[in-house]
Amino acid sequence: MxxxxxxxxxxxxxxxxxxxxxxxxxxxxxxxxxxxxxxxxxxxxxxxxxxxxxxxxxxxxxxxxxxxxxxxxxxxxxxxxxxxxxxxxxxxxxxxxxxxxxxxxxxxxxxxxxxxxxxxxxxxxxxxxxxxxxxxxxxxxxxxxxxxxxxxxxxxxxxxxxxxxxxxxxxxxxxxxxxxxxxxxxxxxxxxxxxxxxxxxxxxxxxxxxxxxxxxxxxxxxxxxxxxxxxxxxxxxxxxxxGRRIKDIYPPPGKGRGPLKLEVRGLHRPPRLRHVSLKLYSGEILGLAGLVGSGRTDLARAIFGVDPVEAGEIWIDGQLATIRSPDDAMAQGMGLVPEDRKGQGLFLQMTVRQNTVIARLKELSRWGFIDFRRAEAETRRFVEELDIRTPSLEQLVHNLSGGNQQKVVIARWLGRAPSILILDEPTRGIDVGAKAEIHTLMRQLADDGMAILMISSELPEVLGVSDRILVMREGRMVAEFSREEATQDRIMAYATGAAQPAQEELAP
Amino acid sequence: MNRYSLGSILQRFGIAISFVLLCVALSLLSDRFLTLPNIVNVLRQITINGIIAVGMTYVILIAEIDLSVGSVLALTSIVTADMLQKGLPIPLAILIGLALGALLGAVNGVITAKFRVPSFITTLGMLTSARGAALLYTEGRPITGLPDGFRALGRGEVAGIPAPVLIAGVVFVLGWLILKRTQAGEYIYAIGNNPTAARLVGISIDRYRTLVFLVAGLLAALAGMILTARLNSAQPTAGVAFELDAIAAVVLGGTSFSGGVGGLGGTLLGALIIGVLDNGLNLLNISSLYEQLVKGAVIALALLIHRK
Incomplete structure (x- = not known):
């Protein structure tokens, strides 16, 4: 030995x-x-x-x-x-x-x-x-x-x-x-x-x-x-x-929340989702924290109708909604910016224009034929509004930087003017400048009345951007904090299980 | 990125360059090649493969494959010919044949999309069973002697243009319009590019997959009508290995086997190259023993040029 x-x-x-x-x-x-x-x-x-x-x-x-x-x-x-x-x-x-x-x-x-x-x-x-x-x-x-x-x-x-x-x-x-x-x-x-x-x-x-x-x-x-x-x-x-980190610059808090927009009751899809409930209000950014694999993405996918659930209800504007596919969710005014930009968000071999308007072709077509003038005008509008840096609208999205690619995915949903927007890791792997722009944009959208659910693994982002914060661990919702109450230590304690929720909260 | 580098030019226009080179070579080797009757002849000969290849382009664009087109062609031809011989009105008989082709295609599509069977397997099954059904239907015999009105489909002319060429032209133009100008076309590219993302933007990918196979079956049936009309006979053994020429045309045309990239312009050139090659080998009296070998080598060469 x-x-x-x-x-x-x-x-x-x-x-x-x-x-x-x-x-x-x-x-x-x-x-x-x-x-x-x-x-x-x-x-x-x-x-x-x-x-x-x-x-x-x-x-x-x-x-x-x-x-x-x-x-x-x-x-x-x-x-x-x-x-x-x-x-x-x-x-x-x-x-x-x-x-x-x-x-x-x-x-x-x-x-x-x-x-x-x-x-x-x-x-x-x-x-x-x-x-x-x-x-x-x-x-x-x-x-x-x-x-x-x-x-x-x-x-x-x-x-x-x-x-x-x-x-x-x-x-x-x-x-x-x-x-x-x-x-x-x-x-x-x-x-x-x-x-x-x-x-x-x-x-x-x-x-x-x-x-x-x-x-x-x-x-x-x-x-x-x-x-x-x-x-x-x-x-x-x-x-x-x-630890303590250099303070990133985040937009100031918003104007305050409006009426209840989305209510999720007891969504169940084991092992990743166990009787999860949440409320999302118009005009707020709700941050969803938790470790990778804690069920955050599964929750987003279940709400958006991507994966079927075993039990649970989704209420929108006080009405029970039937959501069995992304198409249903979109009809209810939802949008989802997925976590894996290249794998789930983008059509890499298609152009900026094609990627931007793909989710609203019905509206931009007559008799099935795309109105290219309007499609281009709409794309140009968002390229300017979100400052998407691309040499032309016909550039393959593959050739854009990560931040600009992410803006294209966001623009795709903004074009549909959703009332609920779910963003899963909205700034993962993009540079600081584009990150700040996306945060500011999210705040503007919330101030205009949109209900935003943001999933993020970066605690400073969760703390800096959210009005309210939920924490998930092993498929369950384990904690809720207001912007003022939340600290990195407290979130991390619940995310890792170092702190446990009170017993009644654990019950389904 | 330099848009004008040799590599990118070859990649973009390689297939067109190959086509022009082939035409120049053949016109030097044979003085009959660049004559109007021969050109019309080439066009007439590529119509069958061209029409099938339009459907095959759609299928390959969504990253699937359809091996059954040759058998579907045979079965629909047999059924149409039988209807004609039983005295059904010509348009009705044609309609039944086309509908059967669409149905067989839709079966391919549903099995592939809903039951998640790889299309290679699904359509291999259809290849065998449709061929079997065609043989059974006629007990292995051809059906000959069809009404003149129907035969016009293969032999008629409008303003000097052979009817089959006209039909193939319409199919290409329509196919191109759908692919490049409509919502459905955009969805086909999106599904081929990234089916996961396509689903997340609300595209019902099962429905479009089914539709694409339906179109492939329909066009195989249409090609069968023209072939039957030209030969004045429907044969249960028609169309064997037609899927291979169609796939060759699509791939020569630069459509990616992994889906989402390519289009009908390339497929047209691909079909033309194969047609001109067949024609040239005939004109030069190259023994049919060498024909396949030479054809294969030229196709491989053309692919090499525009892949680099």
């Missing part, structure tokens, strides 16, 4: 810049032998980038890595594997059509003299490995028939069969039930006993406190602190994660 004083891994002064963004700035991470080391931080804090550098996916611009006391180069994922560094991704990478044994020993199957697989030997070795780890799985089972938790076990067994000494687990429990989580934690203890170190990334603070020995907190691409877990409280971790 190694001397517990010498770290198995040291990453020192790691810096990584992407075009326009400093993703990591002089970050240090030390992991001790046989330690479960928690890595926490908000979305975009740099955890994933740091792990990608450790596993050879990215190369650092500056800094160096020492593994087991020796300086190492990790030019690609294969090199990381050879050193004994393995990662279990959130999205599992198993081959569902192959057996447990085949998955574990893929490409390294024990071979006979003619290169044929020695199946008995393969199953024997697999069984031995699984026994050693205390994993109860039959080696011959097809992996596609296993639960997510069991598939994860297969991946862990595979990493261990590659003689990994350091295992990175990225949000390993996000798809697991409570019982499966316990089994995973027992496995982690077994791994520790076998001399393996683990970097454990999770948003769930209770897990961090249950399983980790030490914790490193990251924020805005920087290393904030590393401390033994028993010297910390969940509240302190939240405070370290959120």
């Amino acid at each position: 190694t001397d517990t004083g010498t770290p198995i891994l040291r990453m020192v002064g790691i810096t990584k810049t992407f075009p326009g963004v400093r993703a990591l700035d002089n970050v240090t991470l030390e992991v001790l032998p046989q330690e479960v080391h928690g890595l926490v931080g908000e979305n975009g804090a740099g955890k994933t980038t740091l792990m990608k550098i450790l596993t050879g996916v990215y190369q650092a611009d500056a800094g160096h890595i020492e593994f087991k006391g020796r300086p190492v180069q990790i030019p690609n994922p294969r090199a990381a594997q050879l050193l004994g560094i393995a990662i279990i991704h959130q999205e599992l990478a198993v081959l569902p059509e192959m057996s447990v044994a085949e998955n574990i020993f893929l490409g390294r199957e024990p071979a006979g003299p003619l290169g044929t697989v020695r199946w008995d030997e393969l199953y024997r070795q697999t069984q031995a490995l699984l026994d050693r780890l205390g994993i109860d799985l039959p080696p011959r089972t097809r992996v596609g028939n296993l639960t997510i938790a069991q598939q994860q076990m297969v991946e862990i067994a595979k990493a261990l069969s590659l003689e990994a000494d350091l295992l990175v687990m990225d949000e390993p429990t996000s798809a697991l039930t409570e019982r499966e989580t316990e089994i995973l934690f027992r496995l982690i203890e077994t791994l520790k006993a076998h001399g393996v170190s683990i970097i454990y990334i999770s948003h769930r603070l209770e897990e961090i406190f249950q399983i980790c020995d030490r914790v490193t907190v990251m924020r805005d691409g920087q290393h904030i602190d590393t401390r033994p877990i028993d010297q910390l409280t969940p509240q302190e971790v939240v405070r370290l994660m959120v």
